Amino acid sequence: MSAHVEAHGLPGGVTAGKVGVWWFLASEIMVFGGLIASYIVFRLGGAGWAESSHHLSVTLAAVNTLVLLTSSFTVVQAFVAADRGDVRALRGYLALTILGGLLFLGIKSIEYTTEIRAGFTPSAGIFWSFYYTMTGLHGLHVLGGIVVNGVILATAATCVKNPQRVELAGLYWHFVDVVWIFLFPLLYLA
Amino acid sequence: MTVGKPHPNYITVYLWLLGLMGLSVAASFLPGSRTLAVVVIFAIAFVKSLLVAANFMHLRFEPVAIYAFVLIPLLFLVVLAAALFPDFVWRALIR
Numbered sequence: 001m002s003a004h005v006e007a008h009g010l011p012g013g014v015t016a017g018k019v020g021v022w023w024f025l026a027s028e029i030m031v032f033g034g035l036i037a038s039y040i041v042f043r044l045g046g047a048g049w050a051e052s053s054h055h056l057s058v059t060l061a062a063v064n065t066l067v068l069l070t071s072s073f074t075v076v077q078a079f080v081a082a083d084r085g086d087v088r089a090l091r092g093y094l095a096l097t098i099l100g101g102l103l104f105l106g107i108k109s110i111e112y113t114t115e116i117r118a119g120f121t122p123s124a125g126i127f128w129s130f131y132y133t134m135t136g137l138h139g140l141h142v143l144g145g146i147v148v149n150g151v152i153l154a155t156a157a158t159c160v161k162n163p164q165r166v167e168l169a170g171l172y173w174h175f176v177d178v179v180w181i182f183l184f185p186l187l188y189l190a
Numbered sequence: 191m192t193v194g195k196p197h198p199n200y201i202t203v204y205l206w207l208l209g210l211m212g213l214s215v216a217a218s219f220l221p222g223s224r225t226l227a228v229v230v231i232f233a234i235a236f237v238k239s240l241l242v243a244a245n246f247m248h249l250r251f252e253p254v255a256i257y258a259f260v261l262i263p264l265l266f267l268v269v270l271a272a273a274l275f276p277d278f279v280w281r282a283l284i285r
Contacts, residue, residue, distance in 0.1 A: 014256060022259035029263040037267055041274040045281035062215055069211065073204040076246045080197055167248070174246045178239045185231045189218040 021168045025175050028141075032179050035137070039130045039186065052127035053187060055120060057111055061188045064107050065180065071100030072177040075149070075170045082163035087156050090166065094153040097173065101146040108139055131187055138179055145173045195251065203245045210238050 043049045074096040081089035115128075122132040152159055152169045159165045214234040220227040244250040249257070 014253060018256070019259075022256055026259045026263045029260070030266060033263065033267040034270060037271045037274060041271070041278050045278045058215065058218070062211070065211055066208070069204065069207045072207075072242060072246055073200060076200050080200070083197075171247055174242050177246075178242050181235050181238045181242070185214060185218075185235050189214060189231050190228050 015164065017164060017168055018171075021171050025171065028175060032134075032137070035130075035134050036182060036186065039134065042126060042130070046126065048125075049127050050190075052120075052125060053190075055115065055118065056131075056188050057114070058188050060107055060111050061184055064104050065184050067100050067104045067107070068177045068180050071097045071104070072174050074100065075173045078152075079163060079166045079170050082156075082160050082166040085160045087160045090160060091153060091156050094149050094156065094166075098146050098149050098153065101142050101149070104142055105139060105146075108135065134183055134187070138176070138183060141176045141179070145169075145176050148172060198245045198250075200245065203241055207238055207241055210234050210241075214238075 074093045078090050078093035078097060081087075081093055112132075120128050122129050148169045152166055155165075214231050217227055217230040217234065220230065243260070249260070
Protein backbone atom coordinates (compact mmCIF):
# COMPACT_ATOMS: atom_id res chain seq x y z
CA MET A 1 0.00 0.00 0.00
CA SER A 2 1.41 3.39 -0.87
CA ALA A 3 0.51 6.78 0.51
CA HIS A 4 0.52 9.90 -1.64
CA VAL A 5 1.17 13.15 0.18
CA GLU A 6 0.69 16.40 -1.66
CA ALA A 7 1.76 19.74 -0.21
CA HIS A 8 -0.70 22.52 -0.95
CA GLY A 9 0.25 26.15 -1.29
CA LEU A 10 -1.93 29.24 -1.25
CA PRO A 11 -4.32 30.58 -3.87
CA GLY A 12 -2.62 32.78 -6.45
CA GLY A 13 0.08 30.27 -7.37
CA VAL A 14 2.03 30.49 -4.11
CA THR A 15 3.77 27.16 -3.60
CA ALA A 16 4.00 25.26 -0.32
CA GLY A 17 7.76 25.91 -0.28
CA LYS A 18 7.26 29.66 -0.40
CA VAL A 19 4.58 29.51 2.31
CA GLY A 20 7.04 27.53 4.46
CA VAL A 21 9.87 30.03 4.03
CA TRP A 22 7.62 33.03 4.72
CA TRP A 23 6.22 31.23 7.78
CA PHE A 24 9.78 30.74 9.03
CA LEU A 25 10.64 34.39 8.30
CA ALA A 26 7.54 35.48 10.27
CA SER A 27 8.97 33.70 13.34
CA GLU A 28 12.34 35.35 12.68
CA ILE A 29 10.69 38.79 12.59
CA MET A 30 9.49 38.10 16.13
CA VAL A 31 12.94 36.95 17.30
CA PHE A 32 14.81 40.02 16.04
CA GLY A 33 11.83 42.35 16.54
CA GLY A 34 11.60 41.40 20.22
CA LEU A 35 15.29 42.11 20.72
CA ILE A 36 15.11 45.42 18.82
CA ALA A 37 11.96 46.56 20.70
CA SER A 38 13.64 45.77 24.05
CA TYR A 39 16.83 47.57 22.97
CA ILE A 40 14.86 50.70 21.98
CA VAL A 41 12.92 50.78 25.26
CA PHE A 42 16.07 50.29 27.35
CA ARG A 43 17.95 52.91 25.35
CA LEU A 44 15.15 55.49 25.63
CA GLY A 45 14.91 54.86 29.36
CA GLY A 46 18.63 54.89 30.22
CA ALA A 47 21.50 57.31 29.94
CA GLY A 48 25.01 56.79 28.54
CA TRP A 49 24.06 54.56 25.61
CA ALA A 50 25.06 57.04 22.91
CA GLU A 51 28.48 57.38 24.54
CA SER A 52 29.00 53.60 24.43
CA SER A 53 28.01 53.41 20.77
CA HIS A 54 30.66 56.05 19.92
CA HIS A 55 33.30 53.38 20.59
CA LEU A 56 32.02 51.36 17.61
CA SER A 57 33.57 51.74 14.16
CA VAL A 58 31.00 53.37 11.85
CA THR A 59 33.45 52.95 8.93
CA LEU A 60 33.72 49.16 9.33
CA ALA A 61 29.94 48.87 9.83
CA ALA A 62 29.29 51.00 6.71
CA VAL A 63 31.63 48.74 4.69
CA ASN A 64 29.75 45.72 6.08
CA THR A 65 26.43 47.30 5.06
CA LEU A 66 27.81 47.78 1.56
CA VAL A 67 28.97 44.12 1.52
CA LEU A 68 25.55 42.79 2.59
CA LEU A 69 23.61 45.01 0.16
CA THR A 70 25.92 43.83 -2.64
CA SER A 71 25.45 40.19 -1.66
CA SER A 72 21.66 40.73 -1.73
CA PHE A 73 22.10 41.99 -5.28
CA THR A 74 24.26 39.01 -6.29
CA VAL A 75 21.83 36.46 -4.79
CA VAL A 76 18.93 37.99 -6.71
CA GLN A 77 21.08 37.86 -9.86
CA ALA A 78 21.68 34.17 -9.07
CA PHE A 79 17.90 33.69 -9.17
CA VAL A 80 17.70 35.51 -12.53
CA ALA A 81 20.47 33.21 -13.85
CA ALA A 82 18.65 30.09 -12.57
CA ASP A 83 15.39 31.34 -14.07
CA ARG A 84 16.99 31.56 -17.53
CA GLY A 85 18.77 28.19 -17.09
CA ASP A 86 22.31 29.62 -16.99
CA VAL A 87 24.10 27.27 -14.56
CA ARG A 88 27.50 28.95 -15.02
CA ALA A 89 26.17 32.40 -14.07
CA LEU A 90 24.19 30.84 -11.21
CA ARG A 91 27.38 29.33 -9.77
CA GLY A 92 29.28 32.61 -10.21
CA TYR A 93 26.66 34.76 -8.45
CA LEU A 94 26.23 32.23 -5.64
CA ALA A 95 30.01 32.11 -5.11
CA LEU A 96 30.04 35.94 -4.94
CA THR A 97 27.18 35.86 -2.42
CA ILE A 98 29.03 33.35 -0.22
CA LEU A 99 32.18 35.45 -0.51
CA GLY A 100 30.15 38.49 0.60
CA GLY A 101 28.88 36.57 3.64
CA LEU A 102 32.39 35.46 4.58
CA LEU A 103 33.72 39.00 4.13
CA PHE A 104 30.93 40.32 6.37
CA LEU A 105 31.83 37.82 9.11
CA GLY A 106 35.56 38.60 8.70
CA ILE A 107 34.97 42.34 9.16
CA LYS A 108 32.67 41.64 12.12
CA SER A 109 35.34 39.53 13.78
CA ILE A 110 37.87 42.39 13.34
CA GLU A 111 35.34 44.67 15.06
CA TYR A 112 34.80 42.19 17.90
CA THR A 113 38.55 41.77 18.42
CA THR A 114 39.14 45.53 18.55
CA GLU A 115 36.25 46.09 20.97
CA ILE A 116 37.14 43.22 23.30
CA ARG A 117 40.81 44.32 23.39
CA ALA A 118 39.60 47.81 24.40
CA GLY A 119 37.72 46.23 27.33
CA PHE A 120 34.24 46.33 25.80
CA THR A 121 33.24 42.74 26.54
CA PRO A 122 29.60 41.57 26.67
CA SER A 123 29.61 42.19 30.43
CA ALA A 124 30.96 45.77 30.11
CA GLY A 125 27.44 47.22 30.27
CA ILE A 126 23.89 46.77 29.05
CA PHE A 127 24.65 48.44 25.68
CA TRP A 128 27.44 45.92 25.06
CA SER A 129 25.24 42.99 26.13
CA PHE A 130 22.64 44.07 23.56
CA TYR A 131 25.33 44.77 20.96
CA TYR A 132 26.92 41.32 21.18
CA THR A 133 23.55 39.52 21.43
CA MET A 134 22.01 41.25 18.41
CA THR A 135 25.09 41.26 16.16
CA GLY A 136 26.08 37.73 17.30
CA LEU A 137 22.62 36.33 16.53
CA HIS A 138 22.66 38.16 13.21
CA GLY A 139 26.15 36.77 12.48
CA LEU A 140 24.89 33.23 13.14
CA HIS A 141 22.11 33.88 10.61
CA VAL A 142 24.71 35.05 8.07
CA LEU A 143 26.61 31.81 8.72
CA GLY A 144 23.38 29.84 8.20
CA GLY A 145 22.79 31.72 4.95
CA ILE A 146 26.31 30.86 3.76
CA VAL A 147 25.56 27.15 4.38
CA VAL A 148 22.20 27.37 2.56
CA ASN A 149 23.80 29.13 -0.42
CA GLY A 150 26.60 26.56 -0.34
CA VAL A 151 24.02 23.76 -0.66
CA ILE A 152 22.38 25.60 -3.58
CA LEU A 153 25.82 26.06 -5.19
CA ALA A 154 26.62 22.35 -4.80
CA THR A 155 23.29 21.43 -6.44
CA ALA A 156 23.32 24.23 -9.04
CA ALA A 157 22.77 21.84 -11.96
CA THR A 158 19.50 20.67 -10.35
CA CYS A 159 18.49 24.19 -9.32
CA VAL A 160 18.33 25.50 -12.89
CA LYS A 161 15.56 22.95 -13.46
CA ASN A 162 13.79 24.20 -10.32
CA PRO A 163 14.75 27.90 -9.94
CA GLN A 164 12.36 28.38 -7.06
CA ARG A 165 14.92 26.73 -4.77
CA VAL A 166 17.27 29.65 -5.51
CA GLU A 167 14.47 32.17 -4.92
CA LEU A 168 13.56 30.61 -1.55
CA ALA A 169 17.20 30.54 -0.39
CA GLY A 170 17.45 34.18 -1.54
CA LEU A 171 14.40 35.16 0.55
CA TYR A 172 16.27 34.11 3.68
CA TRP A 173 19.42 35.98 2.63
CA HIS A 174 17.42 39.18 1.94
CA PHE A 175 15.78 38.88 5.35
CA VAL A 176 19.25 38.76 6.97
CA ASP A 177 20.07 41.91 4.95
CA VAL A 178 16.88 43.67 6.14
CA VAL A 179 17.76 42.89 9.78
CA TRP A 180 21.18 44.49 9.27
CA ILE A 181 19.53 47.53 7.62
CA PHE A 182 17.96 48.21 11.05
CA LEU A 183 20.86 47.05 13.26
CA PHE A 184 23.29 49.43 11.52
CA PRO A 185 21.45 52.67 12.46
CA LEU A 186 20.28 51.32 15.82
CA LEU A 187 23.75 50.41 17.08
CA TYR A 188 26.12 52.64 15.10
CA LEU A 189 24.36 55.79 13.88
CA ALA A 190 21.59 56.77 16.32
CA MET B 191 4.84 33.12 -8.19
CA THR B 192 7.87 34.87 -9.58
CA VAL B 193 9.66 32.06 -11.44
CA GLY B 194 9.47 32.66 -15.18
CA LYS B 195 8.00 36.17 -14.71
CA PRO B 196 9.66 39.47 -15.77
CA HIS B 197 12.14 40.69 -13.17
CA PRO B 198 12.29 44.25 -11.81
CA ASN B 199 15.38 46.32 -12.62
CA TYR B 200 17.57 45.00 -9.81
CA ILE B 201 20.51 47.27 -10.72
CA THR B 202 18.38 50.41 -10.20
CA VAL B 203 17.16 49.06 -6.84
CA TYR B 204 20.74 48.25 -5.82
CA LEU B 205 21.94 51.77 -6.76
CA TRP B 206 19.08 53.31 -4.76
CA LEU B 207 20.07 51.17 -1.76
CA LEU B 208 23.70 52.33 -2.00
CA GLY B 209 22.63 55.98 -2.32
CA LEU B 210 20.31 55.69 0.68
CA MET B 211 23.06 54.01 2.72
CA GLY B 212 25.35 56.98 2.00
CA LEU B 213 22.56 59.39 2.95
CA SER B 214 21.94 57.67 6.29
CA VAL B 215 25.65 57.84 7.20
CA ALA B 216 25.69 61.54 6.17
CA ALA B 217 22.51 62.16 8.22
CA SER B 218 24.25 60.88 11.36
CA PHE B 219 26.57 63.93 11.10
CA LEU B 220 23.68 66.42 10.76
CA PRO B 221 24.28 69.50 12.93
CA GLY B 222 21.66 70.66 15.40
CA SER B 223 18.86 68.52 16.75
CA ARG B 224 19.85 64.88 17.37
CA THR B 225 16.17 63.92 17.23
CA LEU B 226 15.91 65.15 13.63
CA ALA B 227 19.00 63.11 12.62
CA VAL B 228 17.58 59.97 14.28
CA VAL B 229 14.20 60.43 12.55
CA VAL B 230 15.91 60.87 9.15
CA ILE B 231 18.18 57.84 9.73
CA PHE B 232 15.28 55.53 10.62
CA ALA B 233 13.07 56.88 7.83
CA ILE B 234 15.88 55.96 5.40
CA ALA B 235 16.25 52.49 7.00
CA PHE B 236 12.49 51.96 6.58
CA VAL B 237 12.62 52.93 2.88
CA LYS B 238 15.64 50.64 2.33
CA SER B 239 13.86 47.68 3.92
CA LEU B 240 10.77 48.36 1.77
CA LEU B 241 12.94 48.43 -1.38
CA VAL B 242 14.52 45.07 -0.48
CA ALA B 243 11.21 43.44 0.52
CA ALA B 244 9.23 44.73 -2.47
CA ASN B 245 11.84 44.07 -5.17
CA PHE B 246 14.51 41.58 -4.05
CA MET B 247 12.01 39.50 -2.02
CA HIS B 248 9.37 39.98 -4.75
CA LEU B 249 6.63 41.02 -2.32
CA ARG B 250 5.19 43.42 -4.89
CA PHE B 251 4.48 40.44 -7.15
CA GLU B 252 2.98 38.21 -4.46
CA PRO B 253 -0.72 37.79 -3.66
CA VAL B 254 -2.15 39.48 -0.57
CA ALA B 255 -2.03 36.19 1.42
CA ILE B 256 1.79 36.39 1.61
CA TYR B 257 1.60 39.87 3.16
CA ALA B 258 -0.04 38.30 6.22
CA PHE B 259 3.26 36.56 7.01
CA VAL B 260 4.91 39.98 7.29
CA LEU B 261 2.10 42.08 8.73
CA ILE B 262 0.91 39.76 11.53
CA PRO B 263 4.32 39.52 13.27
CA LEU B 264 4.79 43.28 12.79
CA LEU B 265 1.41 43.80 14.49
CA PHE B 266 2.59 41.63 17.39
CA LEU B 267 5.72 43.79 17.61
CA VAL B 268 3.62 46.95 17.85
CA VAL B 269 1.67 45.30 20.71
CA LEU B 270 4.97 44.33 22.39
CA ALA B 271 6.38 47.85 22.04
CA ALA B 272 3.11 49.34 23.36
CA ALA B 273 3.29 47.00 26.35
CA LEU B 274 6.90 48.03 27.08
CA PHE B 275 6.28 51.75 26.52
CA PRO B 276 4.82 52.51 30.00
CA ASP B 277 8.10 51.22 31.47
CA PHE B 278 10.05 53.81 29.46
CA VAL B 279 7.65 56.61 30.44
CA TRP B 280 7.88 55.59 34.12
CA ARG B 281 11.71 55.63 34.03
CA ALA B 282 11.64 59.10 32.42
CA LEU B 283 9.24 60.36 35.08
CA ILE B 284 11.26 59.13 38.07
CA ARG B 285 14.57 60.43 36.65
